[in-house]
Amino acid sequence: MRLSKSFIPTLKEVPAEAVIPSHILMIRSGLVRQLSAGIYTWLPLGYKVIRKIMDIIREEMNAIGGQEFHYPALNPKEIWEQTGRVEAFGDILFHIKNREYVLAPTHEEIVAYHAKGAVVSYKDMPQIWYQIQTKFRNEPRPRSGVIRGRQFIMKDAYTLDRSFEDLDKAYDLHDKAYRKIFDRCGLKYFVVGASSGAMGGSKSEEFMVKSDAGEDTVAYCEKCGYAANVEVAQSVSTNAKRHNESKPPYEISTPNVKSIDELCEFLKIDEHETAKSRVYVHDGVPVLVLMLGNDEVNESKLGSVLGGNVRSCHPDELKEISGADAGSIGPIGFKYRIIADNLLKDANNLYSGANKNDYHIGGIDLQRDVPGTEYFDLRTVESGEKCTRCNSTLEVFKAIELGHIFKLGTKYSEALGVMYLDEHGKEHPIVMGSYGIGVERIFACYLEQNYDDKGIIWKKPLSPFDIQLIGLNMKNATVTEASEKIYNDLQKQGYEVLFDDRTDVSAGFKFNDADLLGMPVQVIAGEKNLKDGKVEVKLRATNEKQIVELSNLNVKLKELI
RNA sequence: CGGGGUGUAGCGCAGCCCGGUUAGCGCGCUUCGUUCGGGACGAAGAGGUCGGGAGUUCGAAUCUCCCCACCCCGACCA
Incomplete structure (x- = not known):
């Protein structure tokens, strides 16, 4: 893509409304623009990243047998009343004013509704149904950029099984898929056992990323992986003494x-x-x-x-x-x-x-x-205390919840009468699981973990482009011809290239924009090196620069990307 | 919902306390010229319901009241 024709409005100054690094970087590098509190427009470059995240999620969901749906965001309120969740969600649920609809904050009801009468035999299961779709929640206080919005993209999956044993299997499949997804996205994360709260289920796990912008406080043991919300976390601590002799009060x-x-x-x-x-x-x-x-x-x-x-x-x-x-x-x-x-x-x-x-x-x-x-047990765990499992040192910090997997059980199938017949002709409620991932949160967490004072540092899996090609002084014929040729060649090689072909921008400006946007590799075509048939190749992550023969560029890039 | 803060050009801000020409500054934008490997230089320009409404006053960005929006801390967060 040519930068001269792209809408990538980069900003030199830090926007007043952004406080945390990921939010600042998203706005400064032209990935996103705010429309209202907790409501954002993804600009082309940002949406490209969103699509890469969604593709990774899709691949891993499909790999465990997931089938992609697209459920409506607009739901009849009646269905939500049947499960008591209009009341349970309260003000969080958006209501439509001129018809009895609500905007879906999640889709358990709709999945159960479609399963009813359609998934009717033990032979029809297991099923894994998922979607990647926009969700709506009337958050009382949106914050931290896209991390807590009123409208956000979520991958939500639902499993239908005949028994709790089979639900365990579905749950484990998701646990493994989630680890692959977050690994592929290049995130450093950890897993916390959690109580499932108002979702109404038994076991659940949260996938979390350490961040000051987080809304949960967790205790974590690096050594053995023990992780728990401080609301329930435990630690080894010294009891008060019982002396041999009790003094009188x-x-x-x-x-x-x-x-x-x-x-x-x-x-x-x-x-x-x-x-x-x-x-x-x-x-x-x-x-x-x-x-x-x-x-x-x-x-x-x-x-x-x-x-x-x-x-x-x-x-x-x-x-x-x-x-x-x-x-x-x-x-x-x-x-x-x-x-x-x-x-x-x-x-x-x-x-x-x-x-x-x-x-x-x-x-x-x-x-x-x-x-x-x-x-x-009534005390709050603090940093520096010992882990109950391995006696190593616990750290207490803030974290962002990226994903959550639940064993729902039969709450929704019972409420909506979603039943199947077993091999003896006996009727049972379908056993459900529910599994969510915040797509934008992956984005924000990646940024929180990968930036420096110059800007974003993308790695290959999520980077919107593989290479940023910089033509310095595009008024110079040598540079123009050479960089146009490099642009075409790289694309033929299958690379996604962002070509800074702007004629009206100085070299320094282009360098800084490239560092801000953060593509993994920069190819810099300037008169100085081109006259020897060479270009400069720079790695964004390490700032490592090397001068490469044009004839050797493809070989070099293969090594690097 | 409680506490705090902000709202003035596309962005970042000054002016407000102490009312008084034509509301400024930096960046960005337009045109021309120069420059061309680390956020260039000169010249000339365009761009404003000062968040909205009501009031006080001869006169309001500035004072008063009401409302709205946004940000931060807390509460809340399937």
Whole structure:
């Protein structure tokens, strides 16, 4: 493609609305333009990359027996009501104003609808149905460029099986296919076991990429591959001690001592001798949560332990509940339910609040003094703690979810009555699986992982072009003739070439544009080298440059690409 | 939805606090000339409902009120 005739609006300056590297690069290199919050137009160069990603996904989905569909984005609301998901999605679901339609945020219902009455025998299964299509979600806050949009491209696949055993097989096929897809795209990713939430299924895995732009926080062990959302992650941590001798509880005057740090400083004790108190309200009833030292309560873990409705207590409620303000609350004399983190199990000689302002109590033996205490894992894993599997060091960081695979089970088939007959003529609901990949997220994650201060660094699989051919000074006849010939030759060799044939742009400008756009190889045709029958070949990734005989160019490129 | 910020030429910004000619600057764009291997130079140009509405005032980009859009943090996130 000729740059002089292409719409590739590169920008020298950083657009105000872009903050994260991938978003900045997409806009600066003319790949994408924003239309509205969370809604983007893919420009030709960007769409070329999108198509390459989609092709890789297609090849790998077809390889496991997937059949490509194209489901409608516009769906009758009625079907969504039958599965209760109009309510479940709430404001996230886009509603059409002048007809009873919704814009599909995913397609379980539609797959089940078409399977009904059509996939009727155990002989009709297994099936893998997938599509690559635009999805709509009314995100309350779109952000991070294309990473969280209101309209986005998703590959979604659905499996239909007769049994949970067969679903396991379909799930494993997708697990393997996903790894191939992300490997081929050149991404560094990891896999997290996750809870499947409102999708309504059992087992699920998330494929994730480490990134500050991510929306999830995960704990990851490089050594053994343990990865978990911090909402559920666990680590090896040291329990509070149980000393041979339990001191009797005694009150200590601690004027103006509120935090654990202050308490340790005031009493010259170690954090591990203290229990921090947090009060929550669970379905209207106060609960005291005790944590060892300065450990933070993990509210997701707390939520799943307690169930129901949990909120942290307002400061002005504390006095009435406990008799003291924050900083002086503790288990002794607390009149409601008390739960504690596992690390505090049966600890003694602890210091904690006295439920009386400016007083703490020492010599607390949880076994003896607070016998009703229930113990759970309630703490949040932090970077540097040890992995529960291999005892190596865990790292906690933000990550972007690229793909998610679920074992759905029979939720949708039962809701919509999608049944088949087994070999004994007995009726069963079809067992479904659901598997998504965010196409733009692959794009954004690739950029997050492959750029430098000059711009994008493409590798062959996703690069919109293999080669950027730069004709320097296209007003010079030698350069024009030679570069036109090279352009034709390279294309005949089967390379995708972006030819910078602009006549009105200086050399430096072309070099910088080429580095910004980031094709893996640059072929630079200038008067200086052409007069010796040579061109310069530059590798974008390493900035390695070599002068190559024109006659040897094809051989050289074969080595490089 | 809570908190913070921004909105002035295609892009990036100044001007606003303290109202007063014809609203500026850089980049980009057009024309001509020069230059031609690391974001060239000169000259001449085009381009603006100052986000929208209402108000205060002799006079509003500037002050007041309402609304909208976009960005960031949080909540939310099958």
